[in-house]
Amino acid sequence: MELLMFYIFGFGAVVxxxxxxxxxxxxxxxxxxxxxxxxxxGLYVLLDAHLIAVLQLIVYAGAxxxxxxxxxxxxxxxxxxxxxxxxxxxxxxxxxLVVGLLFVSMVSLxxxxxxxxxxxxxxxxxxxxxxxxxxxxxEYLLPFEIASVLLLAAIVGAVILAKRRIDxxxx
Amino acid sequence: MVTLxxxxxxxxxxxxxxxxxxxxxxxxxxxxMCIELMLNAVNLTIVAFSRFLNNMDGHVYVFMIIxxxxxEAAVGLAIFISLFRNKESVNVDDFNLSKG
Numbered sequence: 206m207e208l209l210m211f212y213i214f215g216f217g218a219v220v221x222x223x224x225x226x227x228x229x230x231x232x233x234x235x236x237x238x239x240x241x242x243x244x245x246x247g248l249y250v251l252l253d254a255h256l257i258a259v260l261q262l263i264v265y266a267g268a269x270x271x272x273x274x275x276x277x278x279x280x281x282x283x284x285x286x287x288x289x290x291x292x293x294x295x296x297x298x299x300x301x302l303v304v305g306l307l308f309v310s311m312v313s314l315x316x317x318x319x320x321x322x323x324x325x326x327x328x329x330x331x332x333x334x335x336x337x338x339x340x341x342x343x344e345y346l347l348p349f350e351i352a353s354v355l356l357l358a359a360i361v362g363a364v365i366l367a368k369r370r371i372d373x374x375x376x
Numbered sequence: 377m378v379t380l381x382x383x384x385x386x387x388x389x390x391x392x393x394x395x396x397x398x399x400x401x402x403x404x405x406x407x408x409m410c411i412e413l414m415l416n417a418v419n420l421t422i423v424a425f426s427r428f429l430n431n432m433d434g435h436v437y438v439f440m441i442i443x444x445x446x447x448e449a450a451v452g453l454a455i456f457i458s459l460f461r462n463k464e465s466v467n468v469d470d471f472n473l474s475k476g
Binding site (some may be wrong): 261352 | 380381385390393401405409412413426430438439440443444446453454456460466
């Protein structure tokens with residue numbers, strides 16, 4: 206059962222990720238990315254990371270992707286298809302080659318991970334909101350507070366970058 | 377049955393797909409989505425290791441990565457709005473102002 210769910214979610218995540226990178230239309234790419242994130246949330250549930258799975262759905266698939274779609278529709282980008290030059294195709298091929306080498310070197314590092322995940326005993330409350338929250342508010346309190354400052358700085362930065370300057374507001 | 381390696385390989389595949397997208401796409405918004413996909417692949421790897429080692433510290437790291445990704449999305453999309461206002465385009469080939 207667990208294996209079947211892993212294959213369903215894993216296959217779905219890979220297919221929707223491929224749909225995203227091969228798409229030229231931003232809205233379709235964004236919807237494919239939402240699908241990828243939802244499948245990843247399912248994988249997090251399989252890994253007993255319940256809080257992270259919910260956060261993935263609410264924050265990533267919900268908030269961040271809505272922000273993406275909002276900006277895509279706000280900008281109303283026209284499609285410029287056009288053929289790529291030979292130079293660009295060569296560069297893209299080289300890029301893919303580098304990524305392929307990266308993938309091979311990553312996979313060749315995976316040794317000793319062949320044991321079954323289900324055979325690892327975990328605590329009863331592993332990955333629940335209570336357990337992760339307790340860790341977050343005791344051991345990792347300082348990083349948590351710094352993250353709130355980071356989010357505040359991001360809000361201020363986004364407002365300053367996106368708003369028009371006062372002197373050219375009349376145009 | 378599902379082993380740690382299954383999750384690691386899946387994470388590597390998703391990361392590589394994201395990296396291919398960064399190299400092949402010319403639309404800045406889609407490149408940005410590919411970067412988000414790469415962040416997600418790393419999150420999956422961290423959660424898998426966290427389960428394997430029976431240690432919840434990884435969940436806290438993923439929480440922090442999600443917070444940073446949210447901040448990054450807000451600032452990055454504001455930069456794209458600002459760029460689009462100046463150039464009427466989000467194609468990365470149009471932005472060569474730093475070229476010598």
